[in-house]
Amino acid sequence: MTIVNAYAAHETGGLLKPFQYQLPPIGAYEVDIQVQHCGICHSDLSLLENAWGVTQYPFVPGHEIVGTVLAVGQDVVHLKEGDRVGLGWHSAYCLHCDQCLTGNHNMCYSAQATIVGRHGGFADIVRAKVPSVVKLPDSVDMRTAGPLLCGGITVFNPLIQFNILPTAKVGVIGIGGLGHIAVQILQAWGCEVTAFTSSESKIEEALKMGANKTLNSRDSEELKSAENSFDLILSTVNVELDWSTYLSLLKPKGRLHLLGVVLEPLNLSVSSLLSRQKSVSASPVGSPNAIAQMLEFCQRHNIKPITQHFPLKEVNEAMEHLRAGKARYRVVLDMN
Incomplete structure (x- = not known):
């Protein structure tokens, strides 16, 4: 024994x-x-x-x-x-x-x-x-x-599941335990990477990790300037956000993909998905x-x-x- x-x-x-x-x-x-x-x-x-x-x-x-x-x-x-x-x-x-x-x-x-x-x-x-x-x-x-065995595979899995191209423009919501690995992997994948963060202290850090740019997730004007920009947005946070705003940042056929365990029901308008054939999805490890x-x-x-x-x-x-x-x-x- x-x-x-x-x-x-x-x-x-x-x-x-x-x-x-x-x-x-x-x-x-x-x-x-x-x-x-x-x-x-x-x-x-x-x-x-x-x-x-x-x-x-x-x-x-x-x-x-x-x-x-x-x-x-x-x-x-x-x-x-x-x-x-x-x-x-x-x-x-x-x-x-x-x-x-x-x-x-x-x-x-x-x-x-x-x-x-x-x-x-x-x-x-x-x-x-x-x-x-x-x-x-x-x-x-x-x-x-x-x-890498949990956080790393969680952010890597969508790239192979959805055949994300190295030419894709990808946003990462939350530069924490998952998000900081996502930024590094996406940069190495070849994508143009934007880090969404509300923390001033993480802006420079995100850029050093490989983000091409950052957006303040609490600044509505900054977010509005990025409408119709992203092929994929990965959300790594476990809190409820204004999902409709993030949907507006996607290109036609873009995807909002949830990796954080958000316990609240998602408040979404079907019309915001239907008109530009956008998707909302999630995945585990x-x-x-x-x-x-x-x-x-x-x-x-x-x-x-x-x-x-x-x-x-x-x-x-x-x-x-x-x-x-x-x-x-x-x-x-x-x-x-």
């Missing part, structure tokens, strides 16, 4: 405290990962606070996991002990539904989320089914790779194949999340840093 040393909350919004649990013998198609780094995503905070009504306690957060293979089941053939690997939002798929069989594992009807109904990566060891474990390219930095493509792309273009690091023993300070909106731009826990 394997003993896992983790940090868990035992009540809604509670402090994360040392917690041990025992894993059964490893399954034939499972992998144990020795966790070295684990990014903290806003979804970890949402689940800690049971904002989505699905959290089970004790709750061990962490789904941006980077480490080395500690053990493999008897039927695992392409990974071995010591391999550098990553694990993101999903830890298992059914492998027989029509979505899995067409390569869309992230749409699997019974996909198992890494931190819903099971324990995640704020721990020294985490276990997952092998299809969800992705081998890291050789030169990807393990210290900063964790956020990508399939294991898409994650591997994203990691290869980031390696090729030297794309790295901008991270702040905390030791695991300071996990509550790290979570509060994120809760207070102080993250610049992703927080990562270091196990050693």
Whole structure:
């Protein structure tokens, strides 16, 4: 039996405290990962606070996991002990539904989320089914790779799903944990990138990340000057916005794509979509194949999340840093 040393909350919004649990013998198609780094995503905070009504306690957060293979089941053939690997939002798929069989594992009807109904990566060891474990390219930095496994694939997935051309003009709403990675990826993709931000302090930073220009999301005149400009706008925020205004910024056949989990219903006029054949869509993380493509792309273009690091023993300070909106731009826990 394997003993896992983790940090868990035992009540809604509670402090994360040392917690041990025992894993059964490893399954034939499972992998144990020795966790070295684990990014903290806003979804970890949402689940800690049971904002989505699905959290089970004790709750061990962490789904941006980077480490080395500690053990493999008897039927695992392409990974071995010591391999550098990553694990993101999903830890298992059914492998027989029509979505899995067409390569869309992230749409699997019974996909198992890494931190819903099971324990995640704020721990020294985490276990997952092998299809969800992705081998890291050789030169990807393990210290900063964790956020790519959730935030990175979330912003990369729409580019391949919708065949976004390198000539596209793309806007990014929110230059935070997701948005700062989106700007870097889009710039490397070849797009003309505009960062929408209401923070004066982030304007220069967004330009350094690769944005070609910025627009003040609270300045109605600035926004009006950009009407009919964008092929795609990615919204990375989790708050309600004036969606009609952003629709007006799209070209005919343009797309407003939502990546942040906005809990309020969208207030939209059908006529604003119909007259210029515009679209509103959303997507979650990508399939294991898409994650591997994203990691290869980031390696090729030297794309790295901008991270702040905390030791695991300071996990509550790290979570509060994120809760207070102080993250610049992703927080990562270091196990050693």
